[in-house]
Amino acid sequence: MPEDRPTLPPVRLHTDAELARDALAAPLLSRAVRLARWAGPATRVGAGGELIEEQLPAAAAELGLPADEDGAADASEAWRIAVDTGLVDVSEPDEQAEGEEAEYGGASAGEGLPLVTSGGPQDVLAIWQEAFEAVHADATAPVLDDLEDIVGEDGAIDLSALDWDPEAEIEFLDGVLGNLYLLTVSGGGAAAEEPVPLPALAASMIVPDDMGEPTDDVLEQVSEAMMRLDDQFRMFEPLGLVEYRPVDEALLAEESTEEAAVAPPSDEEDVSRYGLVRLTPLGLYGVRARLLEAGVDAPAVGDLADKDADALLDGLARYPEVAARAETEQWLARRGAGDAAVELLAAAKGDDEGAPLRRLHCQQALTLVGAQAEPAVRAVLDDPELGGLARVWLVERGATDVPAPSESMIFWLAIDTIAAQLDAEGEPQELQELVEGLVGRHGGFFEEAWRVEHPATAEVLEAMGRLHADKKLAKEARKAAFKARSRQAP
Structure with missing residues (x-):
């Protein structure tokens, strides 16, 4: 790709x-x-x-x-x-x-x-598409309000007389539908519960990200786009693509008496009067098909179900939690529990950049496998990369005969876990709490951590220096990161 x-x-x-x-x-x-x-x-x-x-x-x-x-x-x-x-x-x-x-x-x-x-269903969906x-x-298509201005003497329509750019119109509408799709799938991957205000959708295509207070010219463009989108969503609703609450007709009447475009709502106004829209499940299907046709990688839960464990764990790296669980459940449903556990553990190994996150998703997948994964998990207790993961999984299932990890394994697992969380979530509040809790439980953590033989050691220690609220400990983390980099340097 x-x-x-x-x-x-x-x-x-x-x-x-x-x-x-x-x-x-x-x-x-x-x-x-x-x-x-x-x-x-x-x-x-x-x-x-x-x-x-x-x-x-x-x-x-x-x-x-x-x-x-x-x-x-x-x-x-x-x-x-x-x-x-x-x-x-x-x-x-x-x-x-x-x-x-x-x-x-x-x-x-x-x-x-x-x-x-x-x-079959696919035949019907092809017709609907x-x-x-x-x-x-x-x-x-252009709005033909006054045909006399664009119809030539021979009766043919002169499109050049229109203020209409077909490619720009298509690009704008596809951009709006793409933004609506993104807002929907970012909220968990299924049809959204809350509709999107039409002004916000129009503004997402017009107002620059770095603009503070929009200018009057920009607000006028947003207003014009809102009215165009109002017409378009009215056309899409009978198709089942969207659920749409149109712009309030009374609002249109108020504005038309002033011969002005409908202005975006102020903070005090009822935004629902300006239109609310959301994609239906059928709309998600249809817009995704257009996105795929345009070359956008728009995955669907279930795409990885027939892939091997390597593809599953790599693919889950970009999945939100709810979608990742649903994808994993479909993947497991097509395999025997024991074989699936062996496959997952083998795919979790590695020292590449994505390996920590693969191990995190492997651990989460193994919780869905259940007790039948235990033989495969116990088989990797001595593995330097998987031994810590295996111990955590067994303890969480209530096993009492779990061998104690070595100190080096404890520190390696700590670095690996934080590396995975950094890759998955960036630096949210939960990760800060994880870092502070980890350091608090292990006195002299940074004195030992910089020696850990893990590719992400220096990067993790630098992140811990940014995240830890205690300035003294944050400074120790940065020093430890410098030592780790010096140690790794050729």
């Missing part, structure tokens, strides 16, 4: 069967399926495959929609999705025919329609 390829936290997806049920229940796809079944010999379509205007009332009635402009528009959109996803096949007008047959094309059931009932792509294209 290229080093510059973006990597996201893993997502916990629902099963294909659950997602397929959600897809078929989404209003837009459900309507498209119903219209595909409704289409027949009498169906007439225009040159672009659209239902002719005279047939829209019947299509709306078939869907139980009101007999007004909104009902006709919704029926027209559902028909277009049916055509774009292959649920319906349309034919062009027959120029050799006479009457209506020469003016209009026909329609019939497409190859995708039988897959809705006889295909095509619907997502079609709605995405609509959402990034």
Whole structure:
């Protein structure tokens, strides 16, 4: 994998069967399926495959929609999705025919329609993904308010007359969906409980990270983006991609009387009036598919289940705790407990930079294996890299015949544990408490620690110097780190 390829936290997806049920229940796809079944010999379509205007009332009635402009528009959109996803096949007008047959094309059931009932979940999800792509294209299309300004004398639309950059529009919307996806999976990898305020989502794409108080120009850009996103999320909700609470219509009316854009809320205002959005489980699936297509590394829990233990422990390095446990449980479910324990312990060995974190994840995985891991754990009691881990695991399970570790093993395990925590979490408050507790339990810790034969000794001691609240002990840690580096120098 290229080093510059973006990597996201893993997502916990629902099963294909659950997602397929959600897809078929989404209003837009459900309507498209119903219209595909409704289409027949009498169906007439225009040159672009659209239902002719005279047939829209019947299509709306078939869907139980009101007999007004909104009902006709919704029926027209559902028909277009049916055509774009292959649920319906349309034919062009027959120029050799006479009457209506020469003016209009026909329609019939497409190859995708039988897959809705006889295909598998992946077939349904493929149809839904095509619907997502079609709605995405609509959402990034230009808003044609005044056709007179852009329609030439020959009746063709002059896109150059529009203030519209298709690549920029697509990039912006994909960026918004990517940020929404990241916010969701960073919270544990599954569909988020709390929706994201629309102003925050718009600002995440526009306001520079290093900007303090946004300028009026930036706030105006955020306002314009909010209104564009409001329209787009309204389009995505019937697809089942998002749950969306739109911008308050009363707010829009208030602002329109002042001929101004909707300004982002102040701290005192109810942010929900400005729109709230969250991805559904189906939305997570769909956005992830687009991210993968764009070359983003967007893993899902279960991706490592068929890999070996080396790939599992290396992969878990970037997993949040909840997702790591779920991934490990799936990996273990496909293996015998004893064999899994042997595999995990073998993969945990090493003196490379990632080895301490592999050992930490190995220890956590072994807790899920349970008592059947004990023979494999006891077999590594004398191993210099795994012996300390094995003793901790046995003691935590209540074993009483665990051989006491040597002093060198105690210090090696301490350095290894802190190195793993640094790699996993940086330097949070919990790690500071671990460091201070460790030093407090071992008098003269730093006098011995700098001698530990571990690749991360100097790095760990430097971190302990940053983390320890006692200035005197922090200074001792820094001195010990210098000694360790001098000792390791060629």
